[in-house]
Amino acid sequence: MSNLVEVKNLCVDYITFDGPIRAVTDVNFNIKKGEILGLAGESGCGKSTIAFSLMRLHRPPALISEGKIEFEGKNVLEMSDSELRKYRWQGASMVFQSAMNCLNPVKTIEYQFWDVFDAHDMVSNREESIKKAKELLRIVDIPEDRLFDYPHQFSGGMRQRVVIAMALALKPKLLIMDEPTTALDVVVQREILQKVYQLKEQFGFSILFITHDLSLMVEFCDRIGIMYSGQLVELAPAKEILQSPYHPYSDGLGNSFPTLIGDLQEMRGIPGTPLDLSKVPPGCRFAPRCHLAKETCHIKPPHIHQQNECRLVACHYPINTSDNRDQLPIKLTQVAEV
Known part of the structure; x- marks a missing residue:
């Protein structure tokens, strides 16, 4: 196409x-x-x-x-x-x-x-x-x-x-x-x-x-791009954004609304407030609010890159990948088919 x-x-x-x-x-x-x-x-x-x-x-x-x-x-x-x-x-x-x-x-x-x-x-x-x-x-x-x-x-x-x-x-x-x-x-x-x-x-x-x-x-x-503080931080097929987010911010958005199916789960929001664009930090813009941030995240800004053939992500330590799959504290429930 x-x-x-x-x-x-x-x-x-x-x-x-x-x-x-x-x-x-x-x-x-x-x-x-x-x-x-x-x-x-x-x-x-x-x-x-x-x-x-x-x-x-x-x-x-x-x-x-x-x-x-x-x-x-x-x-x-x-x-x-x-x-x-x-x-x-x-x-x-x-x-x-x-x-x-x-x-x-x-x-x-x-x-x-x-x-x-x-x-x-x-x-x-x-x-x-x-x-x-x-x-x-x-x-x-x-x-x-x-x-x-x-x-x-x-x-x-x-x-x-x-x-x-x-x-x-x-x-x-x-x-x-x-x-x-x-x-x-x-x-x-x-x-x-x-x-x-x-x-x-x-x-x-x-x-x-x-x-x-x-x-x-x-x-x-068909596809969804996730924006944070003026940057595109993830781009992926629609269902995959909810089922297996790679960026911690995408995960936070997915867990900010209740699901209609599956077991009851504790809701968790994204801590902190959106970034003041007049005071952009030197590292990742989401790092001050990210529960997975490491020292690198506060120093070096991530660049969006091809994670696989259908997924772009801007994160030093993307979640739900083979190396970091255990980082998610709460798993997302299955998305209802429309």
């Missing part, structure tokens, strides 16, 4: 009065055609910063200082204004965190579809726009007669589906979903993700799915 997106040594800084603060540091990953890649981690770890970088939506004080973002072999960071305008809806589109904030509260849903189509010269008149908009609403299971309603007349889940329909309006090859189910109940979350998965199978686009909920991500994604 060929790559649709390749992110190479991406670095993003935020310029402050005290100097630049690096929010994303040397991140590398790819997204294959038709694949769902997840990015998980605590709030402030750089997930949304990466998403905005892929769309080139950053505004000052944010600055993409280093690296490349290649979409079908073309560097997004070098695109002209006209190329970028086409790329943002036809190449890649984005579903933002809060659907209500994405929709104009004083404009009907029909007008907002028309605004998208007209801006990209996809229709020749309003009637054609209405026809296309109704087709998109049907795709996300919203009655077409709701097209002329206002956003406040929809439930949270319906507004989210409207935003997804708009994101798919120009048939993009990549759909970026930045915590698309935030503030929705678990039933609606599952309905929306199942619908997105069906659409992905129908239209063949790729997905970058961003959330802090690792359990939700395991059900939906």
